[in-house]
Amino acid sequence: TQTVSQSDAHVTVFEGDSVELRCNYSYGGSIYLSWYIQHHGRGLQFLLKYYSGNPVVQGVNGFKAEFSKSDSSFHLRKASVHWSDSAVYFCAVSANYNQGKLIFGQGTKLSIKP
Amino acid sequence: GGIITQTxxxxxxxxxxxxxxxxxxxxxxxxxxxxxxxxxxxxxxIYYSITENDLQKGDLSEGYDASREKKSSFSLTVTSAQKNEMAVFLCASSMDSGGSDYTFGSGTRLLVI
Known part of the structure; x- marks a missing residue:
C-alpha cells in the first residue's frame, strides 16, 4: 500500500526566504515521487519527479526536491521564494505495478508575506 | 501544445x-x-481509464459512473447528488500508465443545493 503524508497543512514565509515543504511516503516497491503545484482556482501543474539516479531533482522556477530512502522522504525546497509561489503544493507517489495511479498527499498551502 | 478541457x-x-x-x-x-x-x-x-472503453475503479467510485467511449474524452456521472455537497472534480491525463507525468484540467466546481 502506498501512502503519502505532508505534515504541514500551511506554511508561511517572507518573500526572499528559503522554504522546505515536507513529504514522507510509504511504499512496497519501485515508485515515482513527484510534486505538483496548484494555484488558486486552477488545476494542478507538474513541478518535478524522481524515479532513480541523482537523488536531487531540479524542477521549474528554482524548485528542487531530494529523495531519501533512509528517511522515506521527498522534501521540496526553494532557496528564495517569490510572491507568485503562493499556492498549494501536493506530493504524490505512483508505481508501475499500480498502473501509474497517483496517490496524493493532503497538500501544503504556501503563503508568502511581502 | 495540447490542452485538457473540462466542462x-x-x-x-x-x-x-x-x-x-x-x-x-x-x-x-x-x-x-x-x-x-x-x-x-x-x-x-474516483475512476481511471488506461485506454478507450476501459474503466477502472478508484478509492472513491461509489456513487459515480464513468465512460470512455473515445480515447480523447472521459466523462464522469454523479449518479445521485447529495444535498450540500461541494467539491472540485479534476480530470487528468497521462501518456501511459507507467508513471508518466499528469496533465490536469482546471476543474469543475460542483455545488448541490
Whole structure:
C-alpha cells in the first residue's frame, strides 16, 4: 500500500526566504515521487519527479526536491521564494505495478508575506 | 501544445439529480483520470481509464459512473447528488500508465443545493 503524508497543512514565509515543504511516503516497491503545484482556482501543474539516479531533482522556477530512502522522504525546497509561489503544493507517489495511479498527499498551502 | 478541457466549469445541481461532467484532451494520451478534491483532504481517485472503453475503479467510485467511449474524452456521472455537497472534480491525463507525468484540467466546481 502506498501512502503519502505532508505534515504541514500551511506554511508561511517572507518573500526572499528559503522554504522546505515536507513529504514522507510509504511504499512496497519501485515508485515515482513527484510534486505538483496548484494555484488558486486552477488545476494542478507538474513541478518535478524522481524515479532513480541523482537523488536531487531540479524542477521549474528554482524548485528542487531530494529523495531519501533512509528517511522515506521527498522534501521540496526553494532557496528564495517569490510572491507568485503562493499556492498549494501536493506530493504524490505512483508505481508501475499500480498502473501509474497517483496517490496524493493532503497538500501544503504556501503563503508568502511581502 | 495540447490542452485538457473540462466542462462545465461550474455546476449547480439539486439533491438526487444525475449530473455529468466532461473532459476532453488532445494530447493523444492513453490514460485518463477523475479525482475529487475536498478542502483539506487532498485528491482522491474516483475512476481511471488506461485506454478507450476501459474503466477502472478508484478509492472513491461509489456513487459515480464513468465512460470512455473515445480515447480523447472521459466523462464522469454523479449518479445521485447529495444535498450540500461541494467539491472540485479534476480530470487528468497521462501518456501511459507507467508513471508518466499528469496533465490536469482546471476543474469543475460542483455545488448541490
Amino acid at each position: 462545465p466549469k461550474f455546476l449547480i445541481g439539486q439533491e438526487g439529480q444525475k449530473l455529468t461532467l466532461k473532459c476532453q484532451q488532445n494530447f493523444n494520451h492513453d490514460t485518463m483520470y477523475w479525482y475529487r478534491q475536498d478542502s483539506g483532504k487532498g485528491l482522491r481517485l
